[in-house]
Amino acid sequence: MPEAAAAETIAVQVQINVNGKLYSRTVEPRMLLVEFLREACDLTGTHVGCDTSYCGACTVLMNGLAVKSCTMFAVQADGSEITTVEGLEKEGKLHPIQKAFGDSYGLQCGYCTPGLMLSAHQLLSENLSPSEKEIRKAIAGNTCRCTGYMNIFKAIEQAARNMKGA
Amino acid sequence: MYPRSFHYHRAGSLDEAVTMLGQLGSGAKVLAGGQSLIPLLKLRFANPEHLVDLNFIPGTSFIKDDSRALRFGAMTRHAEIEHSALARRIAVLHDCAAGIADVQVRNRGTIGGSLAEADPSGDWGNALITLDTSVHCLGPGGTRSVPLKDFIKDAYTTALAHDEVVTEVEVKIPPEGSGGAYVAFKRSAPVYPSASAGVQLTLADDVCQDAAIALGCVGLTAIRATEAETALRGKTLTGNADDPTIAAAAEAARAAADPQPDMRGSAEYKRELVAALVKRAIQIAIRRARGEDVEGAHLYA
Numbered sequence: 001m002p003e004a005a006a007a008e009t010i011a012v013q014v015q016i017n018v019n020g021k022l023y024s025r026t027v028e029p030r031m032l033l034v035e036f037l038r039e040a041c042d043l044t045g046t047h048v049g050c051d052t053s054y055c056g057a058c059t060v061l062m063n064g065l066a067v068k069s070c071t072m073f074a075v076q077a078d079g080s081e082i083t084t085v086e087g088l089e090k091e092g093k094l095h096p097i098q099k100a101f102g103d104s105y106g107l108q109c110g111y112c113t114p115g116l117m118l119s120a121h122q123l124l125s126e127n128l129s130p131s132e133k134e135i136r137k138a139i140a141g142n143t144c145r146c147t148g149y150m151n152i153f154k155a156i157e158q159a160a161r162n163m164k165g166a
Numbered sequence: 167m168y169p170r171s172f173h174y175h176r177a178g179s180l181d182e183a184v185t186m187l188g189q190l191g192s193g194a195k196v197l198a199g200g201q202s203l204i205p206l207l208k209l210r211f212a213n214p215e216h217l218v219d220l221n222f223i224p225g226t227s228f229i230k231d232d233s234r235a236l237r238f239g240a241m242t243r244h245a246e247i248e249h250s251a252l253a254r255r256i257a258v259l260h261d262c263a264a265g266i267a268d269v270q271v272r273n274r275g276t277i278g279g280s281l282a283e284a285d286p287s288g289d290w291g292n293a294l295i296t297l298d299t300s301v302h303c304l305g306p307g308g309t310r311s312v313p314l315k316d317f318i319k320d321a322y323t324t325a326l327a328h329d330e331v332v333t334e335v336e337v338k339i340p341p342e343g344s345g346g347a348y349v350a351f352k353r354s355a356p357v358y359p360s361a362s363a364g365v366q367l368t369l370a371d372d373v374c375q376d377a378a379i380a381l382g383c384v385g386l387t388a389i390r391a392t393e394a395e396t397a398l399r400g401k402t403l404t405g406n407a408d409d410p411t412i413a414a415a416a417e418a419a420r421a422a423a424d425p426q427p428d429m430r431g432s433a434e435y436k437r438e439l440v441a442a443l444v445k446r447a448i449q450i451a452i453r454r455a456r457g458e459d460v461e462g463a464h465l466y467a
Binding site for chain 2: 053142
């Protein structure tokens with residue numbers, strides 16, 4: 001965390017709805033959204049990968065749209081609804097996207113997986129019959145260094161089929 | 167990585183943003199989509215004392231068609247332009263918006279912010295310079311409209327005074343028989359292009375009446391390749407891959423480029439690349455000018 005002294009002078013109040021729960025916190029304006037989620041909300045499913053807006057490991061949904069939470073300040077999310085990977089599961093039941101990533105072996109080390117699943121979430125909330133090209137475009141901002149992506153495509157296709165059937 | 171500490175000011179209106187910028191002085195910077203600025207702050211290449219956030223101002227994100235021009239609110243996100251049927255009236259706009267970085271960046275980044283940041287590798291400055299584009303600015307004295315060619319002065323430098331903000335970007339609808347394309351080459355989705363080419367051609371019976379050709383990422387600002395434009399004007403364009411007129415324009419574009427060698431490639435590589443992109447963009451522009459529906463896209467390595 002940045003120096004406490006500076007925080008006292010310029011701290012701002014934010015209220016952010018994360019996964020349906022309202023978090024009211026006093027933060028420094030320079031606090032990144034990803035650090036807010038990890039440090040202030042103790043939701044460590046959102047990962048810091050490159051920290052330079054490249055890799056997409058920190059992807060979360062803000063009002064339904066995928067954003068890189070390392071490239072936003074928490075104050076900018078004030079009043080908005082954030083969904084992190086922890087918010088995908090409902091009542092102990094995995095989200096179809098989570099289930100499909102498991103069933104299709106769409107992950108290996110798992111570091112990029114939360115971000116990929118949230119990018120997939122935006123895609124599938126707009127389009128339940130995505131072509132391979134559309135899937136590639138939707139996850140172009142998420143880097144995976146293990147899988148080679150093929151099983152990730154399969155997982156998203158499977159999730160789309162399951163969600164269409166649901 | 168954390169930026170240097172700064173004071174945060176949330177503007178409720180564009181007028182309030184201008185007042186804040188005036189009161190805070192030159193240590194203040196505007197925060198729009200933040201997709202270029204926040205990485206710069208985190209790397210501490212920029213260390214403003216104050217940030218004035220425009221993201222909470224209502225009514226600054228819109229796309230309007232007044233039949234003469236398309237008008238974009240400064241805070242219109244790239245993704246909104248990408249998915250706009252209206253913006254497709256000018257193909258270059260769709261090409262550009264749909265290819266900027268990745269979904270996450272397009273959800274946040276704004277057209278006004280991109281122009282005001284004037285990053286030499288940014289897409290909008292290069293795409294829009296091929297069109298009749300003006301940037302509407304609001305300052306303490308009221309609004310003014312600045313042609314894009316006069317707005318971007320240098321790398322990261324615009325005509326904006328420190329207490330001025332962009333309110334709107336206005337793009338004239340090209341004449342009948344005009345077609346354009348914007349093609350950028352990126353090594354991967356999230357990065358800036360290695361080079362890009364914007365082309366707008368107006369044809370009458372395949373004879374080129376007017377041409378605008380811009381080269382991106384190969385100079386401190388977008389470069390209008392005027393000799394490449396001259397090579398096309400008045401000529402019949404077949405649109406074939408081996409059309410010598412197109413080859414001549416691409417050659418002139420190569421000569422006009424002024425690239426710096428960096429991690430994206432050597433100067434010679436970038437000249438070669440930009441010439442190839444110009445060729446490709448001209449071919450797409452010709453087909454679109456003839457009325458064909460051609461899906462253009464950024465290219466990935």
